[in-house]
Amino acid sequence: MSLIGIEKRITACEACPRLREHCLETARVKRRQFRDQDYWGKPVPGFGDPEARLLIVGLAPAAHGANRTGRMFTGDQSGLWLYRALHRAGFSNQALSEGREDGLRLHDCYITTAARCAPPGNKPLPEELARCGAFLAEELMELKRVRVFLALGKIALHALWRQLPEGIKPARTLPAFAHGAEIPLNDGRLIVCSYHPSQQNTFTGLLTESMFDRVFDVSREHLVSGEI
Numbered sequence: 001m002s003l004i005g006i007e008k009r010i011t012a013c014e015a016c017p018r019l020r021e022h023c024l025e026t027a028r029v030k031r032r033q034f035r036d037q038d039y040w041g042k043p044v045p046g047f048g049d050p051e052a053r054l055l056i057v058g059l060a061p062a063a064h065g066a067n068r069t070g071r072m073f074t075g076d077q078s079g080l081w082l083y084r085a086l087h088r089a090g091f092s093n094q095a096l097s098e099g100r101e102d103g104l105r106l107h108d109c110y111i112t113t114a115a116r117c118a119p120p121g122n123k124p125l126p127e128e129l130a131r132c133g134a135f136l137a138e139e140l141m142e143l144k145r146v147r148v149f150l151a152l153g154k155i156a157l158h159a160l161w162r163q164l165p166e167g168i169k170p171a172r173t174l175p176a177f178a179h180g181a182e183i184p185l186n187d188g189r190l191i192v193c194s195y196h197p198s199q200q201n202t203f204t205g206l207l208t209e210s211m212f213d214r215v216f217d218v219s220r221e222h223l224v225s226g227e228i
C-alpha cells in the first residue's frame, strides 16, 4: 500500500451508487459559471505532503468545488477559507486554491475527507461514510508522521474517531464536538476540533478567521512541543 496506490483506488471507486450518480450528474449539468470547464466528476483523493505531521479531515468534496476541480477544498468558498488559513499558518506556499495545476503545495500538512464523493445536500449517509472510512483507515496507516489531527466538523471527527486504533483512544465513546476542543490521544498525539469553514458557518459568523487561525496555532504549538 502507498498513498499513490490509495489514490488510484479512490478515483476508481464505485461503491456508493447514490453518490457516484450525483457526482456524474452534477458534472454533466454543471453550474452556469463553470459551463466551459470539464468537471472531474470522480471520487476525490487526499492531497498534500506525504511526510505531514498535520492531518486535516474534512467532510466531503463540494459538488461544484472539488467535484469540479479534482482536488480537495479547491474551487469553493470553504477552500478559500482553508487555504488562506493554511498559508497564514505556514502550511502552504500560497493562499489561493483554484485548480489542480495552480502550483499550490502543502508543507507538513495533508488534507483528506470522511467521504470522497460529493453528497446531495452535503449529507453523506452513514453507510456511505462507513464504506469510505476504509480509505481513511488506509491513509492513517500510510501517514506515519502525523501528530495532530484537525477535524473540520462533527462528522469528520466521528469518521476519524472510528478509524483510530482502540488502544490510543482515551475513551470508548465518541467525544463531544465543540469548536476548539482538544482531545489528547494515549500515544501523545492530539485531535483538534474546528467548525467546518463552510459558507453556512463563515457567512453567519459562527466561524471567524481569528477562530480558525486559533486552531492552527494550537496545532502548531503541539507540533513544536513534540520537537523538544
Ligand code: SF4
Binding pocket: 010, 013, 014, 015, 016, 017, 019, 020, 043, 115, 116, 117, 128, 131, 132
Ligand atoms: S464515497 Fe468513498 S466509498 Fe463511496 S463511492 Fe465515493 S470513494 Fe467510493
